[in-house]
Amino acid sequence: xxxxxxxxxxxxxxxxxxxxxxxxxxxxxxxxxxxxxxxxxxxxxxxxxxxxxxxxxxxxxxxxxxxxxxxxxxxxxxxxxxxxxxxxxxxxxxxxxxxxxxxxxxxxxxxxxxxxxxxxxxxxxxxxxxxxxxxxxxxxxxxxxxxxxxxxxxxxxxxxxxxxxxxxxxxxxxxxxxxxxxxxxxxxxxxxxxxxxxxxxxxxxxxxxxxxxxxxxxxxxxxxxxxxxxxxxxxxxxxxxxxxxxxxxxxxxxxxxxxxxxxxxxxxxxxxxxxxxxxxxxxxxxxxxxxxxxxxxxxxxxxxx
Amino acid sequence: xxxxxxxxxxxxxxxxxxxxxxxxxxxxxxxxxxxxxxxxxxxxxxxxxxxxxxxxxxxxxxxxxxxxxxxxxxxxxxxxxxxxxxxxxxxxxxxxxxxxxxxxxxxxxxxxxxxxxxxxxxxxxxxxxxxxxxxxxxxxxxxxxxxxxxxxxxxxxxxxxxxxxxxxxxxxxxxxxxxxxxxxxxxxxxxxxxxxxxxxxxxxxxxxxxxxxxxxxxxxxxxxxxxxxxxxxxxxxxxxxxxxxxxxxxxxxxxxxxxxxxxxxxxxxxxxxx
Numbered sequence: 001x002x003x004x005x006x007x008x009x010x011x012x013x014x015x016x017x018x019x020x021x022x023x024x025x026x027x028x029x030x031x032x033x034x035x036x037x038x039x040x041x042x043x044x045x046x047x048x049x050x051x052x053x054x055x056x057x058x059x060x061x062x063x064x065x066x067x068x069x070x071x072x073x074x075x076x077x078x079x080x081x082x083x084x085x086x087x088x089x090x091x092x093x094x095x096x097x098x099x100x101x102x103x104x105x106x107x108x109x110x111x112x113x114x115x116x117x118x119x120x121x122x123x124x125x126x127x128x129x130x131x132x133x134x135x136x137x138x139x140x141x142x143x144x145x146x147x148x149x150x151x152x153x154x155x156x157x158x159x160x161x162x163x164x165x166x167x168x169x170x171x172x173x174x175x176x177x178x179x180x181x182x183x184x185x186x187x188x189x190x191x192x193x194x195x196x197x198x199x200x201x202x203x204x205x206x207x208x209x210x211x212x213x214x215x216x217x218x219x220x221x222x223x224x225x226x227x228x229x230x231x232x233x234x235x236x237x238x239x240x241x242x243x244x245x246x247x248x249x250x251x252x253x254x255x256x257x258x259x260x261x262x263x264x265x266x267x268x269x270x271x272x273x274x275x276x277x278x279x280x281x282x283x284x285x286x287x288x289x290x291x292x293x294x295x296x297x298x299x300x301x302x303x304x305x
Numbered sequence: 306x307x308x309x310x311x312x313x314x315x316x317x318x319x320x321x322x323x324x325x326x327x328x329x330x331x332x333x334x335x336x337x338x339x340x341x342x343x344x345x346x347x348x349x350x351x352x353x354x355x356x357x358x359x360x361x362x363x364x365x366x367x368x369x370x371x372x373x374x375x376x377x378x379x380x381x382x383x384x385x386x387x388x389x390x391x392x393x394x395x396x397x398x399x400x401x402x403x404x405x406x407x408x409x410x411x412x413x414x415x416x417x418x419x420x421x422x423x424x425x426x427x428x429x430x431x432x433x434x435x436x437x438x439x440x441x442x443x444x445x446x447x448x449x450x451x452x453x454x455x456x457x458x459x460x461x462x463x464x465x466x467x468x469x470x471x472x473x474x475x476x477x478x479x480x481x482x483x484x485x486x487x488x489x490x491x492x493x494x495x496x497x498x499x500x501x502x503x504x505x506x507x508x509x510x511x512x513x514x515x516x517x518x519x520x521x522x523x524x525x526x527x528x529x530x531x532x533x534x535x536x537x538x539x540x541x542x543x544x545x546x547x548x549x550x551x552x553x554x555x556x557x558x559x560x561x562x563x564x565x566x567x568x569x570x571x572x573x574x575x576x577x578x579x
Contacts, residue, residue: 051411070414070416073413073414077412082405083405084404084406084407085406101326101329102320103322103325118311119313180313
């Protein structure tokens with residue numbers, strides 16, 4: 001059974017389209033939703049968490065329709081993008097309150113709250129939540145999402161505004177949760193993060209899904225079209241001219257005397273030529289960085305930016 | 306990066322019943338509401354200035370079970386009841402919208418009906434402290450101060466019933482009205498101001514229109530006059546209004562229904578796109 005099944009899902013906000021005939025299946029593991037602001041990620045997340053109802057189409061999460069469904073919501077851990085916390089409460093008090101609402105007994109609730117705090121690395125924090133940094137608030141939000149022992153964790157932009165260290169920590173936590181059997185749907189516009197976390201990726205733009213699949217499959221699809229490389233060389237201008245003369249590249253951009261960006265439709269011929277350029281023409285090539293495996297380039301290409 | 310956090314593990318514990326969860330939700334809400342320094346201040350002033358003198362008066366057999374004395378209690382307390390309603394009720398739902406925490410309740414397996422019931426219960430119980438409890442205290446003191454004869458109780462129990470009925474109506478009106486405004490406006494300050502303003506403005510408009518055209522029906526615009534009119538019926542007093550007391554009762558029931566509808570619409574029909 002798929003974790004999420006969406007069929008021709010549409011959602012309008014007045015005349016603005018949030019989601020447009022969105023069809024997708026999300027399996028077990030970590031699924032990343034990727035797209036720019038306004039792509040429809042948050043709309044989809046809110047539909048999944050049952051906060052809003054679709055205008056058209058059908059949506060099932062863990063086999064159930066999510067809107068106004070307390071039974072399903074008790075199986076979901078939801079971490080919204082906004083800071084929906086009681087700022088005057090201390091972390092343990094806040095989690096304790098949330099755990100009691102979730103139906104844990106007094107003693108269970110204390111243990112579980114402490115456990116969830118330690119999972120996100122905030123044990124012993126005794127200040128009011130309002131004094132916390134953005135990263136700490138994100139961790140508290142994840143902790144409260146774990147209180148109800150969720151089968152599915154929905155994380156909306158969890159890395160927004162956090163520093164690289166916290167980002168790495170959060171990734172570590174999310175990966176660990178996935179290894180423990182919790183399915184995760186995570187949205188982000190920071191493509192670097194999704195690429196490193198997700199098993200499956202859904203690329204979204206303007207309320208539609210552009211591509212979906214394993215990250216490797218998406219790369220394969222995109223490779224049929226163009227291939228981009230950054231070449232660090234001793235003579236970027238000379239090498240760029242030679243590649244253009246040979247008809248091996250569509251775009252050449254000399255970014256600096258030592259860095260060249262090229263885009264090609266025939267990567268095999270390009271890779272064959274480069275060693276010859278080194279041997280026959282004496283152009284030193286220090287480093288090749290194909291950026292096909294970077295989600296950013298795939299996304300930009302598919303969206304057409 | 307080395308990992309030093311605890312690892313996640315599935316929780317195998319049993320969940321408590323919905324009744325226990327609801328009971329926790331209500332008692333927590335009550336504690337939170339009554340911890341407000343403004344609520345405490347209004348309570349102290351109300352009991353100090355109005356309820357306590359009535360308690361002492363109730364020890365006098367002449368006033369002990371006088372219906373007019375019990376009826377006028379509500380009139381004297383109206384300013385404080387309104388203040389208390391604004392202080393306690395304004396943020397009851399609006400604050401959950403303000404800090405967007407309302408989402409958290411519904412992602413903890415808490416139904417919208419449960420949330421609404423819990424919040425309305427918190428309001429009802431809080432308001433009872435100024436609408437029902439004073440009456441019970443005064444009546445109890447009156448009984449204790451008298452000879453506690455069965456005849457006396459039988460003859461005067463209707464005064465308690467009338468007071469409780471009026472208190473219940475006032476509490477229901479305040480509960481639904483404040484919850485309705487709090488959820489509709491979604492802002493604590495606006496909700497607080499509007500709760501207070503609705504009572505005063507409705508009375509002001511009613512007075513102005515009454516002075517212009519002299520039609521007694523204009524008093525039906527004033528919320529508090531409607532409650533007073535129903536009170537005169539319950540306490541078997543002469544009807545000082547130029548219309549049957551059924552009208553104000555229907556107005557109050559209408560406002561309760563409309564306010565409940567507002568809560569229902571905001572919580573059940575409107576999407577939580579915070």
